[in-house]
Amino acid sequence: MDLTRIGLTGGIGAGKSTVADIWRADGVPVIDLDAHSRAVLDVPGPGVEEAVARFGEEFRLPTGTIDRGALAALVFADAAARADLEAIVLSRVDDAVAAEERAARAAGHAVVVHDSPLLLEKERDGDYDAVVGVLAPRRERIARVVRDRGRTVEYVAGVLAAQASDLERIRRCDRLILNNAGRTVLGERARRALAAALAELAP
Ligand SMILES: CC(C)(COP(=O)(O)OP(=O)(O)OC[C@H]1O[C@@H](n2cnc3c(N)ncnc32)[C@H](O)[C@@H]1O)[C@@H](O)C(=O)NCCC(=O)NCCS
Ligand SMILES: Nc1ncnc2c1ncn2[C@@H]1O[C@H](COP(=O)(O)OP(=O)(O)OP(=O)(O)O)[C@@H](O)[C@H]1O
Structure with a gap:
């Protein structure tokens, strides 16, 4: 059976990882591309040397x-x-993602999600059956990253400038989750968005 592949994306602090955790808790395998990306530089080896x-x-x-x-x-x-x-990190991330996807398939899963921050920026839309974007007000995103991760406003601004705009996300995502309320509301919206995306793909 073919695996249904859902892309989950969003800019810094939008709430992607939080949505990923909600879906994971519901039993959906979610592959975290940021985590694989960090592993390339956080473990001594060829990525570090390059x-x-x-x-x-x-x-x-x-x-x-x-x-x-x-x-x-x-x-x-x-x-x-x-x-x-x-160029140093992303091909290694692709290899790690492919291995995790094979494991999900071997475990009998029919659906897999890629939590992929640069999905739109890298023009990877075509790899997915559906792309779900997480949006949140810019002010809240900055406040959350500063509060929860101890980053500076300047750091967040630098990352934001390197990422797709909200307008671009609205144009290109199949579904959007607006993360402008509390975590309970986010949970409801996240579950509804995944269910609707999968229902739309059902034969
Ligand atoms: C630049 C690095 C060392 C900064 O590490 P740091 O711990 O400060 O940040 P972290 O990885 O948690 O990312 C912070 C935010 O930046 C975003 N981000 C990371 N890389 C990029 C990029 N190349 N372009 C735009 N946004 C990015 C992340 O999605 C997140 O929103 C790290 O992000 C990195 O190695 N980036 C290059 C690889 C990459 O593009 N990874 C993301 C896709 S898999
Ligand atoms: N609805 C919410 N209410 C309060 N805090 C939230 C909410 N959604 C997310 N957060 C918090 O905001 C921060 C950013 O969320 P999260 O890590 O999910 O974003 P992200 O899109 O994965 O960001 P990044 O791409 O930078 O990793 C986290 O500390 C998270 O716990």
Whole structure:
């Protein structure tokens, strides 16, 4: 049986991971591309070596991994550096995602979700049966990331500038989840959106 593949996307602090957790709790396998991306730089190995070769020894921490804070300051201010980092990380992420997808299929799942921050930016829409976007007011997104992750407003602004706009998400996603209320409401909206997306795909 063919696997139904749903793409879940959204900009920094929109609530993608929170929606992913809600779907996961309902038993849907969700592959976290950000987590696979972090693993490339957080585990000493070929990804770290390639990043050091491109960006310099000063980005290597005493633990042998990459100083992602320092790298974030560089790549969210320099599009060429960001493209180089993506070239190092994203093919490795693709391999890890394919392996996780094979495991989901082997476990008998018929549906898999990719929690994929750069789905639209990388023109990956065509890989999915449906794309669900999470939107939230810009002010709330910034406030949540500053409050919950200890980031600065400037950091969030740099990331926002590197990501698709809300208008782009509205234009290109098949379904949207508006995360402008509390977590209970988000839970209801997230479940409704996935059910509707799957119902629409049903033969
Ligand atoms: C630049 C890095 C080192 C910053 O690490 P840091 O721990 O500060 O941030 P984190 O990974 O949690 O990401 C913060 C926010 O930026 C977003 N983001 C990450 N990379 C990118 C990118 N290339 N373009 C736009 N947004 C991005 C994330 O989705 C998230 O919303 C890291 O994000 C990274 O390695 N990025 C390149 C790989 C990539 O593109 N990953 C995302 C898709 S799989
Ligand atoms: N409805 C909500 N009410 C309160 N806090 C929320 C709500 N939705 C998400 N949050 C919190 O806001 C922060 C950002 O949410 P989340 O991590 O899900 O975003 P994300 O889209 O995955 O962001 P990123 O791409 O940066 O990883 C988290 O700390 C999360 O717990």
